[in-house]
Amino acid sequence: MSESAEKDLYAILGASPSDSVQQLKHRYQQLALLYHPDRLGGVCSSEAESGLRKFIEIDAAWRILEDHNTRREYDLQRRAKELKQDWPVDSTVCLEDMTWDQDHSVYTYCCRCGGEFTITEEEVDETQKRRHQKDDEEEEGERGGVVVCCDTCSLSVYVTSSLHTKAQKLKCQ
Structure with missing residues (x-):
């Protein structure tokens, strides 16, 4: 989760911290449809590789934000980082x-x-x-x-x- 902590998971999903789990899920599903490796089969290898990296990033963000406990922990870490400014x-x-x-x-x-x-x-x-x-x-x-x-x-x-x-x-x- 250290790499994820550096990136804003909400921004990865195009969402905001105030969004509900249902809203986050909807954003995740939209992005997963765009970047899923099965959907990128016909594109060149560099684009497919870039799409795969994006999909992995989106999936990792969703895995943290979908669960109440891990989302709460992430939000606390995020807030602590903001308050250190x-x-x-x-x-x-x-x-x-x-x-x-x-x-x-x-x-x-x-x-x-x-x-x-x-x-x-x-x-x-x-x-x-x-x-x-x-x-x-x-x-x-x-x-x-x-x-x-x-x-x-x-x-x-x-x-x-x-x-x-x-x-x-x-x-x-």
């Missing part, structure tokens, strides 16, 4: 100041543009786990954080969380 951070927000949306299982915070900053409970947990693995000798009150982008504009915030408070909130839910 030097994006300007507009402000720092405490997780405790964000609103918990029980229906969607996300924390939200309103942006000044009218959009929202959202972070899932899983993302908070992943950040917390990485932080614990990085340094097991931290004090309980240490703050860890993650950069979250607005869903509408280009602003981003650094969301911090008191590890002790977060653990208590999760126990109460």
Whole structure:
């Protein structure tokens, strides 16, 4: 999956991360019909070889994105890569100041543009786990954080969380 991680699997399928599995499947099927080796039998060998490589790339992208777990893992890796970019951070927000949306299982915070900053409970947990693995000798009150982008504009915030408070909130839910 290391070569796939370098390429945008959604772009390979001509899709977007917000597309449903059914939409991704439809795109995959369309592209598979175009590039399947059986369909390229009458073309010259260099075109057939190029088509075969394209088909293998399309098939590999579909194999990752069709499964909920591998797609989630890919999306997390993709997001982590995006967040490593030097994006300007507009402000720092405490997780405790964000609103918990029980229906969607996300924390939200309103942006000044009218959009929202959202972070899932899983993302908070992943950040917390990485932080614990990085340094097991931290004090309980240490703050860890993650950069979250607005869903509408280009602003981003650094969301911090008191590890002790977060653990208590999760126990109460």
